[in-house]
Every structure is written in structure tokens, then in C-alpha cells.
Amino acid sequence: MEKKTIVDVRSIEEFKSGHVEGSINIPLQEVPEKVEEFKTMEKPIILCCKSGYRSEQAMLYLRQFGIDCENGGGWTDLI
Template identity: 55%
Template sequence: MEVAKIIKEKLGTIVDVRSYDEFSGGHVVGSINIPLNEIPKRIDELRTLKGPLVLCCASGNRSGQAQLFLTEHGIESYNGGSWLDVNYHQSKIE
């Protein structure tokens, strides 16, 4: 599924995997913050979120790592790349 479509049609949840400090400095409205290093211990919480998950971070590197981990654990997720890119897609919602 295409990330832009998931965001535009509000089909899933946006998860920002940056640190709490980075997230508090700016983030996508409506996204939740679960830092990359907390993903493994919060896997049960992630399973309860409306899927698919769109993951974002600063550049797409950490969200890519999270996406690989979550996919290996059976959670449908997509690397949205930079939170600014995800924010751009969300800004196009009418």
C-alpha cells in the first residue's frame, strides 16, 4: 500500500520513532511518539494500534529499522521517511 494513501485516507497510525526531545521540537499532528529504542519492549502496545503503521523519524533511517523489526514480528508497517515528508502528505488532506 502507498504511504501517501494511508495518510490521506487515515487508514492507519503515524508513529514517530525519534527521541522524546526531537518529537517535542516538532511532529506530525496526531502522531504518537515511540522512540526506536523502545520499540521492542512496546511491541504489545504497537499491536493494539490501528494499522497499518506509518513510521517516521528525521531522515528515514530509524523508521526503516523500526519497519524491518515490526515486519519481522508480523505488524504491517511502512517507512514514511522523514516526519517532514509525512507532515507534507498529511497537509494535503482536505
């Protein structure tokens, strides 16, 4: 089985209401301050949120730093 990291960029409250088992919650507004943490995560990094919009924003931002990540869309699509 391929190793990967799933990062949910929704708010803490949204994450608490339901999330992919084993996923990490880093709200979108915290992504810029966590770039170094993303660099150390198991690749690929799959980003998700409610609809895919916030995870798309996070993906585009992180790729500027050479971080291997992709937009997984809505978190319920990854279950």
C-alpha cells in the same frame, strides 16, 4: 479517509521540537518493549523519524512480528 497510525521513532526531545499532528512518539530504543502495543494499533502503521533511517530499522524489526507497517521516511515528508 483511510485510518492509519503514525509513529515517530525519534527521541522525546526531537518529537517535542516538531512532529506530525496526531502522531505517537515511541523512540526507536523503546520499540522492542512496545511490540504488543504496536499489535493493537490501527493499521497500517506509518513509521517516521528525521531522515528515514531509524524508521527503516523499526519497520524491519516490527515486520518480524507480523506487524503491518511501513517506513514513511522523514516526518516532514508526512505533513
